[in-house]
Amino acid sequence: VVFDTETTGLHPSDGDRVVQIAAVRIVDGIVRRDQIFDELVQPGRTIPRLSTTFHGITDDQVANKRAIGPVLQDFHAFCGDSVLVAHNAAFDMKFLELARADGAPVFSQPVLDTLLLSAVLEADAIGHDLDALVERHGAVLLEADRHTALGDSLATAEVFLALLALAKDTETLGQLVNLSYKARRFRRLQKRY
Numbered sequence: 001v002v003f004d005t006e007t008t009g010l011h012p013s014d015g016d017r018v019v020q021i022a023a024v025r026i027v028d029g030i031v032r033r034d035q036i037f038d039e040l041v042q043p044g045r046t047i048p049r050l051s052t053t054f055h056g057i058t059d060d061q062v063a064n065k066r067a068i069g070p071v072l073q074d075f076h077a078f079c080g081d082s083v084l085v086a087h088n089a090a091f092d093m094k095f096l097e098l099a100r101a102d103g104a105p106v107f108s109q110p111v112l113d114t115l116l117l118s119a120v121l122e123a124d125a126i127g128h129d130l131d132a133l134v135e136r137h138g139a140v141l142l143e144a145d146r147h148t149a150l151g152d153s154l155a156t157a158e159v160f161l162a163l164l165a166l167a168k169d170t171e172t173l174g175q176l177v178n179l180s181y182k183a184r185r186f187r188r189l190q191k192r193y
Contacts, residue, residue: 001025001078002085002157003037004149005092006055008047012094012193017043018068019057021075022149024157025082029164031157037078038150040065055147069103072096076105083173087130087156089113090190110173114159116180116187121166128186130155137162 003023009016022038024031040057042065052058065071086092089111096107118128125136130152133139139158146152170176181187 001037001082002031002153002160003075003079003092004086004152004156005095006057006147006149007095008043008045008051010091012091012098015045016095017041017045018071018095018099019043019047019051019062020055020149021071022153023075023078024150024153026085026157026161029161031154031161033154036150036153037075039071039074041068041071042066043068055149067102068099072099072104076107079107079109082109084109084111085114085156085160086111087114087133087152087159088190089115090187090193094193110177112160112173112176113180114156114163116183117160117163117167117176119183119186120179121163130159133159133162 001023003021005018006020007016007018018041020040023036024033025035026032040062042062044067047057047059084107093107093111096104100106114133115128118125118133126132134155137159139155139162167176167179170179
């Protein structure tokens with residue numbers, strides 16, 4: 001399950017909250033656009049205008065939406081025991097972890113990070129942000145879908161499949177996880193969340 005969040009800001013440990021979470025399944029190497037999860041979330045705080053300029057989500061749009069706890073319970077059910085995949089996964093996972101205080105379940109599934117995988121598999125490439133990966137691998141990401149949780153999830157799913165093709169000597173989930181541990185510089189940066 002490839003997922004992404006949109007948030008009130010970039011500092012989960014300082015009170016920023018999720019305003020949207022979306023995901024898409026990959027089944028047998030195919031991005032299943034008919035199997036998606038996409039929900040706006042009432043963050044319990046004002047969405048700063050600067051954040052709205054990135055993702056387009058306003059206070060009015062989330063005013064009557066569910067809180068994060070029940071939304072993540074449904075998302076957890078959608079995921080089941082699937083491996084989770086995200087770009088810069090530490091960021092999104094920190095929001096899920098902090099939401100436990102609001103009744104969210106524990107996400108104990110294995111997690112793969114396309115940022116870390118790219119940093120190892122494409123060490124000589126310039127740029128490992130999602131835009132660079134989308135361009136490098138020819139993934140589809142319409143400008144209107146950029147910085148929406150669903151648009152970024154779909155693009156990340158395509159990027160993930162391209163990165164798997166580069167990981168030719170990697171046959172197991174454990175090997176992929178171990179491969180991502182080699183991205184030491186990015187892992188150090190992710191500790192700030």
